[in-house]
Amino acid sequence: MSLEYVLLVGSILILVSIAIAKLFDNLGVPTLLLFLGVGMLAGSEGPGGIYFDDAGLAQSIGIIALVFILFAGGLDTSWREVKPVFLQAASLATVGVLLTALAVGLFVHVVLGVSLLVGLLLGAVVSSTDAAAVFSVLRSKDVSLRGRTKPLLELESGSNDPMAVFLTVGIIHLLTTPGSTWISIATLFVIQMGLGAVLGLGLGNAMVFVLNRLKLAYDGIYSVFSMACAVLIYGTAVTIGGSGFLAVYVAGLVAGNSDFIQKRSLLRFFDGLAWLSQIAMFVALGLLVFPSRLATVMGAGLLVSGFLMFVARPASVFFTLLPAKLHWNEKAFVSWVGLRGAVPIILATFPLLAGLPDAEVIFNLVFFIVLTSALLQGWSIPFVARWLRVDAPLEQKRRYPIEFAPMEGVDTELVDLIIPYHSEAAGKSIIELGMPRDSLIVLISRGNDFIVPSGGTILREGDAILVLVNKDNLPAVREIIGKQKKSGAL
Amino acid sequence: MKITDILTERVVRTNLGGKNKEEVLNAVIDLAATSEKVLDKEKVRTAIFEREKIMSTGVGSGFAIPHGKTEAVSDIVGAFAVTAEPIDYQSLDEQPVRIIFLLVGRDNMVGPHIKLLSRISRLMNKDDFRKKLLEAPSPAAVMEIFRQEEASYFEA
Numbered sequence: 001m002s003l004e005y006v007l008l009v010g011s012i013l014i015l016v017s018i019a020i021a022k023l024f025d026n027l028g029v030p031t032l033l034l035f036l037g038v039g040m041l042a043g044s045e046g047p048g049g050i051y052f053d054d055a056g057l058a059q060s061i062g063i064i065a066l067v068f069i070l071f072a073g074g075l076d077t078s079w080r081e082v083k084p085v086f087l088q089a090a091s092l093a094t095v096g097v098l099l100t101a102l103a104v105g106l107f108v109h110v111v112l113g114v115s116l117l118v119g120l121l122l123g124a125v126v127s128s129t130d131a132a133a134v135f136s137v138l139r140s141k142d143v144s145l146r147g148r149t150k151p152l153l154e155l156e157s158g159s160n161d162p163m164a165v166f167l168t169v170g171i172i173h174l175l176t177t178p179g180s181t182w183i184s185i186a187t188l189f190v191i192q193m194g195l196g197a198v199l200g201l202g203l204g205n206a207m208v209f210v211l212n213r214l215k216l217a218y219d220g221i222y223s224v225f226s227m228a229c230a231v232l233i234y235g236t237a238v239t240i241g242g243s244g245f246l247a248v249y250v251a252g253l254v255a256g257n258s259d260f261i262q263k264r265s266l267l268r269f270f271d272g273l274a275w276l277s278q279i280a281m282f283v284a285l286g287l288l289v290f291p292s293r294l295a296t297v298m299g300a301g302l303l304v305s306g307f308l309m310f311v312a313r314p315a316s317v318f319f320t321l322l323p324a325k326l327h328w329n330e331k332a333f334v335s336w337v338g339l340r341g342a343v344p345i346i347l348a349t350f351p352l353l354a355g356l357p358d359a360e361v362i363f364n365l366v367f368f369i370v371l372t373s374a375l376l377q378g379w380s381i382p383f384v385a386r387w388l389r390v391d392a393p394l395e396q397k398r399r400y401p402i403e404f405a406p407m408e409g410v411d412t413e414l415v416d417l418i419i420p421y422h423s424e425a426a427g428k429s430i431i432e433l434g435m436p437r438d439s440l441i442v443l444i445s446r447g448n449d450f451i452v453p454s455g456g457t458i459l460r461e462g463d464a465i466l467v468l469v470n471k472d473n474l475p476a477v478r479e480i481i482g483k484q485k486k487s488g489a490l
Numbered sequence: 491m492k493i494t495d496i497l498t499e500r501v502v503r504t505n506l507g508g509k510n511k512e513e514v515l516n517a518v519i520d521l522a523a524t525s526e527k528v529l530d531k532e533k534v535r536t537a538i539f540e541r542e543k544i545m546s547t548g549v550g551s552g553f554a555i556p557h558g559k560t561e562a563v564s565d566i567v568g569a570f571a572v573t574a575e576p577i578d579y580q581s582l583d584e585q586p587v588r589i590i591f592l593l594v595g596r597d598n599m600v601g602p603h604i605k606l607l608s609r610i611s612r613l614m615n616k617d618d619f620r621k622k623l624l625e626a627p628s629p630a631a632v633m634e635i636f637r638q639e640e641a642s643y644f645e646a
Binding site for chain 1: 608
């Protein structure tokens with residue numbers, strides 16, 4: 001395969017993905033499904049006809065993409081928002097994941113008749129929720145959540161992948177290495193998570209420290225610097241035996257909540273990088289699957305997927321959040337936002353590469369589960385939020401009502417004025433003010449509220465107002481607003 | 491957006507020098523320009539002085555809230571100062587000014603800008619709050635006063 005061919009095909013796939021995302025923008029389809037769909041259509045069984053079965057390459061793309069997605073997700077998470085839900089999210093990300101894996105594992109073992117360990121392997125692979133999917137659904141314009149469910153779900157999805165990775169790798173280890181025990185796996189767990197968290201904290205702070213003292217000559221280099229840092233943090237953690245995903249997410253969280261030079265442009269840079277990662281990862285994974293083989297696992301897939309969505313996830317969420325002061329419908333909502341995404345598919349390539357006998361079936365099953373989860377849960381989240389009454393009015397996300405735009409050929413401009421203290425205008429209704437003709441108070445901001453005034457609206461001291469006024473009338477308006485009450489000032 | 495989101499100790503002064511309105515305005519603009527969000531200090535200066543021409547932002551009781559909108563900032567930028575001397579600011583109540591809150595917004599972000607304006611001006615209309623600020627010994631103390639006030643405001 002020539003370089004030109006790879007570049008041509010790669011860029012076309014990215015552009016097609018963007019076009020499709022744009023096309024389906026209003027339908028609320030989770031973007032990951034669209035990107036997976038592009039990959040599947042481009043594959044050898046679709047019109048694209050690209051033959052791709054390199055699980056190793058797909059896994060590498062997936063891991064690199066996850067590093068950036070997790071780092072960007074951490075950068076974009078406000079510590080102040082997630083701090084109150086930290087313990088809940090941490091238990092969901094560990095105990096909750098473990099319970100989900102166990103429940104699905106037992107179910108698969110009993111119902112599909114595979115060995116217990118293979119069942120647990122499948123359970124582990126699908127045990128984590130997907131950060132990219134959860135973020136994109138919760139931050140889309142169709143949902144607005146009340147209370148703490150949003151930060152809880154974001155923190156959970158950002159931090160539960162390491163646990164799933166760990167469980168998967170641990171069980172593969174048990175399956176392939178004779179003589180290994182559960183005890184050795186548990187020790188490994190403590191080391192991985194501990195090292196991952198500590199390294200993430202330390203290196204994240206170090207990165208911010210260096211960024212602020214670098215004084216680079218070119219702004220663009222800051223992006224390159226921090227991109228290399230993210231990869232370095234992942235690499236360092238993995239090399240010395242920690243969880244790289246946890247480290248890179250924690251480092252992102254640390255950096256995102258510190259002040260550093262060029263923060264705004266870096267956030268934008270990583271946002272773009274995360275999108276590119278998502279597209280590349282999902283398209284590659286879509287290419288990797290052969291849709292015809294999915295059909296053969298449909299029955300089992302529906303069974304496991306249904307069990308995961310309606311039994312395993314809710315049970316583990318309700319159990320884990322037993323001590324949490326959350327209303328039952330908030331817990332039900334958290335259960336429903338158990339979106340599976342790229343991580344299970346990437347993890348499903350692990351058994352493939354380890355050469356396990358049932359790997360192919362596991363991969364297809366997992367792919368099927370992710371598709372149904374993304375389709376059913378991803379699509380229905382706005383409705384479920386409304387149904388469970390955990391949604392907030394969408395107005396809060398609406399753009400502010402008025403934007404300045406210079407008007408050609410009109411001598412009128414929009415100025416922002418403040419009603420002075422002790423102003424005679426305060427306490428009067430707008431109609432009493434006697435504003436000059438052709439001038440209009442269009443908006444009043446008072447505390448947290450915007451008021452679109454009518455003639456009877458009463459002004460208060462300290463109100464910020466937007467006034468539409470032409471130059472000739474300005475002095476009159478100034479006089480009306482600025483005049484002091486006779487006894488007021490002194 | 492909260493007041494404590496746009497202020498840091500770096501852009502707060504408790505003993506700002508300057509003898510007249512122009513000097514203190516320039517001083518607070520210089521203060522705000524220490525933020526990397528200010529892309530072009532001169533454009534900010536123009537926007538502030540232009541707005542001041544429309545109507546004095548000395549809203550009374552010794553407080554002024556110079557503000558303006560420009561493309562030369564990447565996000566809303568603020569600065570806060572208590573002046574060493576009372577300043578003739580051509581305020582609407584003709585009283586000298588000692589407390590100054592500068593707010594620079596982006597051209598295309600009117601909503602958050604005027605929301606902050608009204609919140610700040612409302613806060614500064616409280617006599618005991620202004621007194622606390624006038625007596626604050628350090629920028630850190632000023633920040634603490636805003637933090638406390640906003641904490642109670644947002645819990646209410």
